[in-house]
């Protein structure tokens with residue numbers, strides 16, 4: 576949940592063999608309640624929508640136009656309320672692990688388009704992407720007294736895979752270090768929850784949010800959802816799969832620099 580460079584890629588299988596037609600594109604427009612959004616489109620037809628409010632991915636569609644993220648029908652898109660669903664950015668605090676409001680303030684702030692991001696080591700020429708940046712306001716500094724630059728790149732690859740990369744820099748003038756917790760709190764769209772299985776978290780230790788964050792060890796070999804679940808798994812593998820038997824769809828999540836994973 577913490578670190579300087581946090582990357583997460585999600586793919587949804589199976590990929591479609593449809594032919595390549597248009598070039599990747601990035602379009603700026605007005606979304607719900609006039610809030611600014613960015614639409615990423617890649618050559619085979621997949622797309623993603625990102626609101627500057629929260630730096631929040633609200634939609635991710637595959638090349639058949641099927642929505643892959645859940646967005647609550649009660650999501651109101653009215654600042655200062657966080658958007659419910661999609662991919663909220665929890666920063667500088669995940670959940671209630673600190674003195675700030677639940678999940679920190681980054682999801683309730685207006686991010687800017689980062690016109691001049693530092694270069695990336697990897698080639699993104701074949702991707703549709705947008706770079707966003709968040710810096711604290713004076714008001715933010717009153718509740719969390721650390722100066723930072725949070726750069727977020729959201730990229731959609733030619734196969735429709737979605738990649739988020741976070742680069743967080745300490746800009747305190749005295750160089751004083753700070754620590755933070757962080758999460759991409761992704762809401763995947765699935766059919767019936769009883770048809771869903773998660774692979775990659777078996778036998779791991781977790782903190783159970785429904786039992787005062789007590790630590791337990793996962794026992795079963797297939798992780799399903801039989802009742803309410805709210806668990807933070809510790810030291811998870813870089814690859815986790817979410818298998819939706821009814822939709823016959825598998826989300827493959829790959830991550831780098833993010834040791835823990837939440838299942839809820």
Ligand SMILES: O=P(O)(O)OC[C@H]1O[C@@H](O)[C@H](O)[C@@H](O)[C@@H]1O
Pocket residue numbers: 657659670677678784805837839
């Ligand atoms: O309702 P929020 O603030 O968007 O948070 C979503 C969920 O985030 C999880 O991390 C919490 O453990 C849940 O209790 C919570 O419901």
